[in-house]
Amino acid sequence: MTTSIVDRPTAGRVRPPYSLATEVRRQASRPRTRIALGFMVVLPLIILLAFEFGGDSEETPTGGGAFTSLVDLATTGGVNFAMFTLLVSSSFLVVVVTALFFGDAVASEASWGTLRYLLAIPVPRARLLGVKFVVALLSLVLALVLLVGTALLAGTLRYGWEPLRSTVADELDPWAGLVRIAAATGYIAVTLLVVATLAFLLSVSTDAPLGAVGGAVLLHILSSILDQIDALGVVRDFLPTHFNDAWVGLLSTPIQWDAMIRGTISALAYATIFGTLAFWRFLRKDVVS
């Protein structure tokens, strides 16, 4: 430790601190990111194996309508398999992954004690939060693309490049089916913004990553449960999860946009509120961890 510290730092214009690439590097290095993304690849394969070895079951799942048909038709082609994978994972798995990406973003830094050093660099708080939000969003998109992409690839290799079938509409050319899947994925991503921004809000409010992730998932489940109660009537329309299944309108010909449009409005409204609150709170709070 014989160091001569003589140099003065050079002054001058610097690049803005904390670029997107830095945060990407930061998140990519984390085991939880790798595990979550890896699972997105593994899940379709597990489902595929389940179909392969599960054998035929006389019992058809109840629940009705397009959902049953998606289960029945899951093995009729790659596009159908991808639709089915999207269906079974969109209600819970993807929600948890979203909550993980967003709820963990700031709270984990706080729990490691790195948040204060980032702020002291200084990274402006709005920039830090903005970069973290964008990267979490990119992670989410990547997760969805991996999930659907793997399902498409595995399903096509196993079941062939077949038209998209459903009981509610004519068969669709597989390329047209691909467009529908892309749209469905996009819509699901939009509805996930609600749980994402909620997790983000919790993330800036607590130092416990588990609290932020778990809290967002719990509230999502609560909303889903309330949505099952018909007696709530018009209140259900205002539940953030009410329109989450509206993407099955994409299976219909012509496409039924109405529920999706209302779902998008609902999701954007909630996301704007939660997101604004998250920023508002983080820009004003005292960082004491």
Add this chain to the structure above:
Amino acid sequence: MPIRLSRPSRPSRRTVARRLVPAAVVVALVAGLIAWAVAPAPRSYTATEAMLTVLSGPSGDEPVTLDTTFYLPKSASAQHPVPAILLAHGFGGTKASVAEDAGDFADRGYAVLTYTARGMGRSGGLIHLNSPDYEIRDAQRLLDWLAARPEVQRDGAGDPRVGVVGGSYGGALALMLAGADPRVDAIVPMITWHDLADAFLPESTGSGAANGVFKRQWAGFFFGRAAAVSLPGSDEAAEDAVDAGPGDARRSEGADDPGRAEGGPRVDPGSSTVDTLGEASCGPFAVEICAAYLDVATHGRASPETIAVLRRSSPAPTLSRIRAPTLLIQGQADSLFPLADAEANYRAIAATGTPVRMDWFAGGHDGGDGPRRDQDRVRYLTIRWLDYYVKRTGEDPGTGFTYSRISGFDAESRRVTTTAFRADTVPGSPGAGGPATVHLDGSPQFVFNPPGGNPAAISTLPGAGAGTLATALGRSALEIPGQHAAFESAPLAANTDVVGAPTVRLRAASPTGEAVLFVKLYDVDPDGGASLPFGLAAPVRLTGLPPSIEDAEPVTVTLPAIVYRFEQGHRLRLVVATADQAYAGPNDPAVYTVALVDGASGQVQLPTLVGEPITDPDVIWRYLLAGLVAAVVLGLLTTLVVARLRRRRRTVEVVAGEVTLPDGSTRELADVPLVVRGLRKEYGDFVAVESVDFTVHRGQVVGLLGPNGAGKTTSLRVLMGMTRPSRGEILVFGHPLRPGADVLRRVGALVEGPGFLPHLSGVDNLRLYWRSTGRPWAEAHFEEALEIAGLGTAVHRKVKTYSHGMKQRLAIAQAMLGLPELLVLDEPTDGLDPPQIAEMRRVLRTYATNGRAVLVSSHLLAEVEQTCTHVVVMHKGTVVANGPVEDVVGDSPVARIDVSDVEKARGVLSRLPGVREVADDHPEARPPEPGGQAGLLVDLNGTPRTEVVAALVRAGVGVDRVVPRRRLEDAFLALVGGDTRASGER
């Protein structure tokens, strides 16, 4: 310091209130909202049940007791009478079937009378199937009763202002009552018939009911159903109305069970009259109705008497007398009373000049209430009609024709969804669009009529799938091979919208000269999947047929009216089948020949009607979405622009001014690393820092000293921009310090312990950290920093494997990355071993050269004394001393002298002027050990140490060593008044 202890354990009442009140408000709001939505609104009306006995029958002298409920709005009185609605239920139902609709009308300010029709429920009498002498007369007496209510508005003596609303059985009653009684002001008949004989004995080439094919499944279903209603203890079955029409989605389970559906009176095939069976076979039916049913059900053909009975029970003969404005609502998914019935009613009423309007919705006896959007539309149409013609408010609803077309599948409700259209003319009118012609191909084909009509094709299951997709799309249709002929078109070049009844010309030959055939138009998708729209079939009974197809004359078959889009690329398939589950055909086996008009080609005429789409109320959501997206984007842009402007303004902000140095000289603020002025920080009621002032100049190593909880860390947090001060300011090189202030770039810090990504190595952590700054790599002085960390090869291990001391060293190295001009270290020696501490001291002293400055906070006195040039002593949130270490300590004269002979030394010292031994309770000053060797604490009082030592040596006292006492400790204890013990644990 009890203050610190109080922070977590005892939040003040005000803090509690501040947290609880918003939470309570939110919870109350949510709970209130849910309660408001769930709690039933108080009813705006009263409902009075009564058994009314009216005189009815052909001569008006047969008493019958009717079970009624009268709904009266609370606002109604004799002074403010309200218009009335007579609400009739469907066949097999009771007044309870329409209770919900009655409540809705009452909410809208109508007095509503519901009643159970005679022969059903608890009402007396027998079922005469809407006979003008019985059911219609019953309803007329109820109008009399309404006219006698003082709360009901009257148009004249004994003439109530009344609209009649009903579905199916009730719909026919509405039409027939309006035809029989001019007191009716408006009617809304839904899913009802035109001519009951034609309804149960349809014939699609127009040869009439006498030649009709018996619709045995529907007929048996009703006959059996009504009989079941009359049995004791079957009230529940009565509630489960089969035929309640719109407003009642409940459907009989029996509909799925053909055995039960046909479980009407058991009739010996040889008998034909009621007389041989006795009235027990009739149940609640009047004898003439019963006889008519047995006649037609037994023979599959209707006698003229039977047809006369059925025709009497039809609106058809009375339509020309209807003066009450009529809104006809008919269902597309209705194999019992198809759209053609409403069309016929419409024409007959329109011919009289009476205002009439027709609507076709995507429901009916097979399809239920239809999709949500259609239900809303039908309700809206009904309300507007009644409001204008009965209540006499609102706009003229106009005449003409509206319809909806199934346009897809709604994800939310899991049902079909529709698009609505408006047209000025009804289908088949001269004004409607010309028919589209589609060519069919197919050579003549043989079809086999099975003996006993079994097996039979299935086109529809009566009342089966209320509102289900299968019914609407006709996917459940089933044809028997060998029993049908099929003729197909080429794929359609364009989407073809059919509104109305297609027609086709066919030829048929039969060895018996007669044939019963069922003609259906299938939609075949490009993959070969066929669906029969709404499961509708056109039965035909052809007579006088030649045995050879060459001699057969073409006949025109009118197919059931539909509203349907045949998609581009789909084919039409005309199917001509023999037996059908729902109809009674000939029992004898036969082989018919069926052919298109012209050899192997023919054509089907599809009526088209170009309707104008009714603006979908849901379109508003699209505009709303566009608006929302625009607002969010605009808000985001505005925020970004404002933030950028504010940031730009802030970065150039430098506080001008000077600081006066102790020696009297001044220095520009911009050249002073750190100026803290009047800093105060409160957390709620807890004051962490009262008021702090100090300055750090270039070249100084300043120690921030204080007991735990003195406010050191809080001050540093503010300094690092992690918290905002409550008052006061911090200037770093003249820049006011705010969270994220740019000037923090010139500050390196270790505050509150190290913080690293545990899954990365030390060197990766440092690299990632520097990358985060966005500054050039060359500025980092990475190697020097690594050397200071001194972790050797451990620097490549993951941080989570590090000891506390290793993390601490890595954190110091991180703080020094880029050699910041001001280095702030919070307890830097925490976890370091003595050699490392010594090295750290040297590093810090070296660091402060060249115009840099270091601020070290510590609670370790020795460390500060040995490392720092200046010291700031904090206690209870205030600065109690500030200045060069020597100044704070004062020119303390105390020294510890270890001597060989204590007694002798004392003697020598006492002779020196001013010098005296200090009484001391510290362990070092213990009384001399055996052997005389011991230390003395001596107040030199200005006498140089050399002189004292010389005096001692001269006197023969051996001096082992002379050390200055740990002076800062004394000063510190004096400053904090020995109060450190109450400061609590870190």
